Amino acid sequence: MSNQKNNLTTSWGAPVGDNQNSMTAGSRGPTLIQDVHLLEKLAHFNRERVPERVVHAKGAGTHGYFEVTNDVTKYTKANFLSEVGKRTPLFVRFSTVAGENGSADSVRDPRGFAVKFYTEEGNYDLVGNNTPVFFIRDAIKFPDFIHTQKRHPQTHLKNPNAIWDFWSLSPESLHQVTILMSDRGIPATYRHMNGYGSHTFKWVNADGDGVWVKYHFKTAQGIKNLTEEVGTRIAGENPDYHTEDLFNAIENGDFPEWKVYVQIMPLKDANTYRFDPFDVTKVWSQKDYPLVEVGRMVLNRNPENYFAEVEQATFSPGTLVPGIDVSPDKMLQGRLFAYSDAHRYRVGANHQALPINRPRNEVKNYQRDGQMRFDNNGGSSVYYEPNSYGGPTEAPENKQAAFPVSGVADSVGYDHNDHYTQAGDLYRLMSNDERTRLIENIVNAMKPVKSDEIKLRQIGHFYKADPEYGTRIAEGLGLSVPQEVK
CATH class of the missing domain: 2.40.180.10 (Catalase core domain)
Known part of the structure; x- marks a missing residue:
């Protein structure tokens, strides 16, 4: 085996005779579809990138x-x-x-x-x-939230208007927004x-x-x-x-x-x-x-x-x-x-x-087939459960612990809706310099927002967390804290 040539092969292991020239009908002729090595290379190349993650792509x-x-x-x-x-x-x-x-x-x-x-x-x-x-506490809002973080469907640009519109209409986001805009926002x-x-x-x-x-x-x-x-x-x-x-x-x-x-x-x-x-x-x-x-x-x-x-x-x-x-x-x-x-x-x-x-431990189940099944697919072993052939069975001692459930099936939110106390506490824990940088980051992030209505709505949330917090952001944006918030 040590003397065997180091041959380039196709994905099915056959040696490749020419990896420099496509098979054509003559030197100028069209490329032949029977050049399966060429087709495989191009087809694989087209599929070398799986779709990137919708979030956490980088x-x-x-x-x-x-x-x-x-x-x-x-x-x-x-x-x-x-x-x-x-x-x-x-x-x-x-x-x-x-x-x-x-x-x-x-x-x-x-x-x-x-x-x-x-x-x-x-x-x-x-x-x-x-x-x-x-930023949010119910998965039903997650697609909408992530849409605001992505690109505008027409301009294909990031859209501060969408970001702050969503946050201003979702006051539960205030705690995370405060962290994001603080020094901790860029590790x-x-x-x-x-x-x-x-x-x-x-x-x-x-x-x-x-x-x-x-x-x-x-x-x-x-x-x-x-x-x-x-x-x-x-x-x-x-x-x-x-x-x-x-x-x-x-x-x-x-x-x-x-x-x-x-x-x-x-x-x-x-x-x-x-x-x-x-x-x-x-x-x-x-x-x-x-x-x-x-x-x-x-x-x-x-x-x-x-x-x-x-x-x-x-x-x-x-x-x-x-x-x-x-x-x-x-x-x-x-x-x-x-x-x-x-x-x-x-x-x-x-x-x-x-x-x-x-x-690292052995997987034992009855899942079979599907794309990219690259093991032996369970071989000839039994492929359903329960069965009479000694296949793997459940281990009752590893059931998840029971827990009580009660209530009326309905689309309901959380019982607690205090979105301001913890965000305000976090603001008050910051030093004067940290607060100043936080305010500058938020003001700079909100300046591109086209709608004063969105800005004022968000300012109201900052003010409810801490009056100084909201007032300084309003001043930075050349606006006043809405009277109804005060």
Whole structure:
């Protein structure tokens, strides 16, 4: 075998006789359709790019591990959290949200923070952001929100009018807007930002007892951000700045690390807490529910191939393991469907079988066929269940924990509609310099908005969060706070 020639082959393994010239009818004749090697090359080339993600299109990914540093077994039976010192391999993808695949890294935008844990009980995906909250709290509004972040259907330009029109008519967005427009809106690098699961999840222990949790990934590198001016300059000089920084840091042995914590809330507290704990536009006060250490995440190995590992990586908050369940969070409930469905469309029905997504333990199920089925498709084994032939069966001990449900089926919102307290608290926590930069960022972002009605409506929300907040923005825009808001 060592003496065998290193032949170029077709995708079906046949040697290629000529890779320089198409087969034609004579030197000037038309190209022949029987040149199957040419047809295959062109057809494959046309399909080399899977559709980019609708959101989080621009991103960078890397491998690493998670190590347990604190015993949390009284809260969850999740196997990868079962003992201090246990390490689980993982893959992380960081990203911007609104921009296309070729957009700049250093724009003002939330950052995706998605982690895939390759556990012994299957993969577990934690699909979060670098902010603890989000703009909306019901998945039914998500397509509309993302439309406002994309391009105008006529001009094909970004549309500040749509962005602020939507936000001004969706006051639940105010908390996230305040974070986005603050210093935290442009992280210096992917290494210098925190990550959050954002949603509320449920941990269940071996006895079936549950608690509500929120995830926090605290960067060991320290939080660093860019000013608007520096971010804009870098966007022009090096639009791949964050991607390059992450790759080079790992390549040079400077492995980024995050300490991982959870907030833990007793199940019964959900009925009495002053904010709805399932509303993703709100945080839980750490004075009420302090951070509990869980472990650390270390990123230490770059991908060998960006497309195979980063572009084809698929994450879903519905990719769960025993001991971790979901909550009634309306945004989370919608994401449980939407994320996996997006991957089935973008990558294919068998995206979970790709090497980057495939669990480290054996998959045993009755799913068959579909595009890009590149394993043995179950061979000749039994392909339905229940069956009499010893095929895999369910494990009742791994059912999700039962929970009570009540109420009238209807299209209803959350019971709590205080969208101003937490945004105002955040504003008041900022230093004078931080407030000034926040105001400047918002004013500059709102100046292109054509409608004074939209500006005034949004100013009203800022004012309700904090009178100084709204007044300074109104002054920056040459407007006055509406009298009815005062």
